[in-house]
Amino acid sequence: MSEPQESGHRIINPRVSFLVYLALVAGVGLTIVASYQNLGIFNPILAVAIALVQASLVALFSMHLKYSPRVSKLSVGSGIFMLLTLFAMVLLDYMSRAWGSW
Amino acid sequence: MSDSTVIAHDGLEAGHHEHSPHLHHQFESVEQQADAGNFAMWLFLLTEVMFFGGLFTVYMIYRNWYYPAFVAASHQLSVKLGGINSVLLITSSLTMTLGVWSAQLRRKGSLIFFLMLTFLLGVVFLGIKGVEYKEKFEKHHFPGANYSLQSFVNPASDPVAVAAGDKPLPLDIAQRTEVYFSLYFAMTGMHALHMIVGMGILLFMIFRARSDAYTTGHTAFVEYFGLYWHFVDIIWIFLFPLLYLINRH
Amino acid sequence: MSDTIVLLPDQSTARIPKRNYLTQENGLLSWLLTRDHKRIGILYLISISFFFLLGGSLAGLIRLELLTPQSDLLATDTYNKVFTMHGVIMIFFFLVPSVPATLGNFFLPLMIGAKDLALPKMNLASWYMYMAGGLLALWAMITGGVDTGWTFTTPLSTHFVNTNVITTGLAIFISGFSSIFTGLNFIVTIHKMRAPGMTWFRLPLFVWSNYAASVLMVLGTPVLGITLILVVLERTVGIGIFDPTKGGDPLLFQHLFWFYSHPAVYIMILPGMGVISEVISTFSRKRVFGYTAVAFSSVAIAVFGFFVWAHHMFIMGISNYAVLVFSLLTMLVAVPSAIKIFNWALTLYKGSITFETPMIYAFGFMGLFTIGGMTGVFLGTSGTDIHLTETYFIVAHFHFVMVGGMLMAFLAGLHFWWPKMTGRMYPEKVSQFAAVVTFIGFNLTFFPQFILGTLGMPRRYASYPPEFQVLNVFSTAGATILGVGYLLPVLYLTWSLKYGAIAGDNPWQATGLEWQTQSPPLTENFTQIPIMDHEAYDYEWLERQKEKEVASVG
Structure with missing residues (x-):
């Protein structure tokens, strides 16, 4: 490059x-x-x-x-990271509310 | 890299940045301005990702909770219309890319042509979306006071449900189809709203492009709009399988 | 004058520079259409002060009502509206934009040696969005108000109240754009507009903390936006996403709401911490101890802040396992906050401390924020939370952090940079008095509420059992003193605009780039872009600069 x-x-x-x-x-x-x-x-x-x-x-x-530029890539990366955080932390509650029946 | 070429900047050629008419006062150089603009646009798209991210979270939870209702409700959508719309939007993404390319090569005629083509594809997309919405309204599948469970408790009465081979759902499960349609209208509605905003900007750009606004070396606005339009395309790429293609076999 | 570092020019000859950002252009339009970050900062300062005084008056009404156990001054539903509007105005129209949009807007470009923010038009748009949202919220308030509490909890907000939820929700949605625009602008500016030599680790800590807050604004606010839109759609159209009768889960609303609103408290407090770093360093004449640790603790708070939101929902019915995880993660946020407090304390150690007004406010911040933060750990512990949540303990905790912390920091910053913004000093003795009054009034108001909370007095009720009255009277008395403490700065700062002593370029002998230019600054900030050739908070560099000047003049 x-x-x-x-x-x-x-x-x-x-x-x-x-x-x-x-x-x-x-x-x-x-x-x-x-x-x-x-x-x-x-x-x-x-x-x-x-x-x-x-x-x-x-x-x-x-x-x-x-x-x-690298910062633009960084912003995409942080977007993916936050999205996964949102999904994972919400799922953490929902999946453990009823083990097995999820 | 063979798949792209680097533009020589006006500013670099001129040697002194003060000579570029497109340089805003707060920047020191054209490169700094271009980098800042590009970064700002990506950050804006980041906020859009989080905006739709909220909707996708809701979708994820309810799809897992009410899977049978989601399957039956999803069968009410037309894969054919959805598929056509997918191809239309992807094509409009292509024409937008070619529009940006024309602007960079300073070809005014082809820039206007591709912008108009992009606009037209958007119109057709929204038209098809409108046809789909209309059908949902007529069948009372729009959430709210008039919501009807007919197609789900008694699928035999609905040719679409018959074609999909749906079995009657117990009342409590059938009621959950309203959650699906709430999400369907919220997600595709937000997406359509983004397209309408984008098409407004497209009209503005077509108008401005006629007076050579983007074909004299300052292509930033067209490029940033391209990013936005592609982003709207990406959202649809996810919406299509998630909303239309639940358990089709 | 051995007990002070203030260095003012000879008042008989000194005058404010003729050409500065205030005199560059005249007329109302030159303000309403300005792209200058300094003028936009001033516009923001005026408008958030208005909303602060409004929210403060509502708080006064609340305290007056709680003077007696019965609900006699306000009917119960009016009381609900008053505390809701107090919360909405204070959080979305004062605390979130307070430091970033006023002081940050004004000083961030100056501190990094830039001519302006990267996107000046967007900066102006941000102020207009703020005003549009603010006026819409006022409209909602005048035409009937809203009584859901600032959290808009479903299904209360969607099914059981008939007040202006839609208007207020849209107002907050619109003002969310102003927050996003400011945050986005700051991030781009800090990344792309730094002066030559201004590396990341030479940035003042105020810039670091605003950067961290901006990241939170950009990532969190959109989620609040879509959540409020869904609530509005639920009220207008009747979609069933949060409606339990249709299969929706009201808890999902809270997940999404707190995904923004918990990080939002860090949006509010982080810029304030940045102010404290600047003030503590300047008035103890020492480089901030552990600069790197303090810088990274801002980023750590921003990152951890996104992983703890469900501690607002411990008693709401989330799973016990989630309570465990979120409780544990909540404790983690205490670590970077503590790093900051300890590093400020060590900055003071063996420093040449002087007690100008900003420093008194900063001391207030350190004490009150520590108490507020520690009680936050109580509340993060799931067992104690079950007893203390929804009581006055929460109210006291939140106000210790936000009023005792953030508001003190805001006032510290306002006094600290007032000479730079206006070119004139505020009256020192009166303002020191006001700072002490604020501190006393604050403690008298909110400390009794900790006790009330542990005794079990629930929040958000207009009446309470008579045995709580003594402590409530203390609290209301304190609120009166606090009110005086906040009115004083309004009066003497306005007075100083015309009668204050001429401040000169650098009255505090501080090291930031913003102090190396004239006060008030030029529209273009610097006559030439500065080159940063020293570390942040390098007081020896400042001494050498002064020697050089003396040598060249003499």
């Missing part, structure tokens, strides 16, 4: 945008197809996993996060 990448100011080649686009559309198709298969507990897990991959693609390439 060279110096100027800190300025967060890059032109993304449209070719990359199209590839990302194709991957995203494929992701939508894949989610729908997967949801019609009986995968038991893995149905929602797979759906969220695909969504996470899609979201990462959008963030990294469409939103130029890959070429953004």
Whole structure:
């Protein structure tokens, strides 16, 4: 990585945008197809996993996060961290309110 | 990196930052201004993440509590319309990327073209959303005083439920479908509200782009709006499987 | 003058610099459309003072009602509205913006050597959002008020009251934007606008603590926003997210509400701690002991602050296991707070302490905040919490931290930086007197409430059993003294605007960059961007600077 990448100011080649686009559309198709298969507990897990991959693609390439200043990446990281904190700490209460029946 | 190229800044070429007409007084250099703007925009999106995060927390709790009700209620949504909307929004994300690209290459015509295309895709998305909402209102699936449990206690009366192969739910479980629809309208409503705000800004940008506001080297506004629009796309990427695709097999 | 460090210029010749941020432009519009962080800080100062006096008057009404055991001055439902509006105004329209939006806005760019905040327009928008929210809250108050308590607990707020919950909820939602804008602006500014040589560990501790508070504002406020929106939707449309009859869980509301509102108390207190660091260091002529520890303890408070919210819900029906975990985590927050207190104490150790007004307020802060913090540990212990929660013990604890802590810190900061903001000194003797009056009045008001709480007097009732009357009379008497203590600064600070002694650039001989420029500062802050070539709180550097000046003039 060279110096100027800190300025967060890059032109993304449209070719990359199209590839990302194709991957995203494929992701939508894949989610729908997967949801019609009986995968038991893995149905929602797979759906969220695909969504996470899609979201990462959008963030990294469409939103130029890959070429953004470190602090911008840091803010995304802290967002994910806080979101997980919110989920985990609320779940802590709900799961332990009724062990087993959750 | 081969997938992108670095822009040479006006400020760098001119050697002295005072020469850039786009430099605000509080900054020392164009780079500092660009970094600060980019960072501020990401921080703003961070607040948006937490805003929707509250809704996703609520969703997580109730989906686990009232899973059968969520399944039956989710079957009332049309995967076809939802899927089309997903593709539409992803496409509008692409056209927005190309809009930013046009602005950076200072192509006014193609910038306006892509902004308009993005706007149109947004209109179609909201139109389809409106069709879906209308159907829910007509079937009294909108939460509140008029909420009807008909499709869930007696699925035989509802072709959509029949097609999904739903079995009648006991009354107490069927009542919980209202929680699902509360969340459905809250989440997609907040998302639609963000899109409407975004489309207002798009109109403003199309108007301004005609007088060369973004094609003379100062692309920051278009770029920041692009970030916002992609973020709205990301929210939908999560909403679609979570709301439409619960236990479809 | 051996007992003071104040160094004022010769009053017969000194005058306020002709060109400064106050005289740059004239007219009302030049204030309403200003982008200057200093002017926006002043706008905020005027508006939060208004809301503070309003909230204070409501507190006065509460104390007057509680003078007698019966509910005679106010009807019970009026009493509910009065304490609710007191809470809403004091928390969302005074405490949250108090130090960051006034002193922080004014001094943060000066301290890091920047010309302005990174986003001046957003800064102005933040003030307008604040005013819009504040006026809407006032409107709600005038047209019937709201009586849910400032916590808007469901299902009370959604089903059982018919007061202006929607308007007040929207008012808080709107003012939330002002808080987010301020926080976002501060974070970007601190990251991107520091002067050359101003590394992270040369930042004044005021900047560190405002940074930590800003992180909390940006991460927490949106969750409050969506929660209030859901409450409003529940009242207007009838969605069933927190409605138990429809399957919703009212406790989920509390989880989301306290996810913001617990960190919010750190939003309120952290900037105040920053003020105390500045004041203690300046008036004991020593670098803050354990600078790095104090800096990181701000960040630690911010991070831990997000993991403890459910201690507000111990008796509400959350699981016992969650009580255990949250109780344990609550104890952890005491550690960084204690680090700060100990480090301030060690800063004082062998320092050349002088007792100017800001220092008296800072001493008040240290004592009262320690008591408030320690009683917080009592309340974090789940066993004692079950006895003490929802009693006056909670009220006393919260007011010790917020009034005894935060308000003391705010007044300390206001007096400390008053010469820089206005170019004039406040009258020293009167203000020292006011600081002592505040301290005495405060203790008389709130210490009896600890006792009342342990005796079991519940909060939020207009009447109480007659055996509690003696302590309540003490408390009301104290509130009267406290009221005098707060009115005095309003009077003499206004007086000093015209008649105060000319302060000069650096009356306290403090080391921060804000003191190395003229008072009041120029609109562009510095004639040239300063280069930071020394550590924070380096008093030897200041001495050398003065020698240099003398050498070059002489």
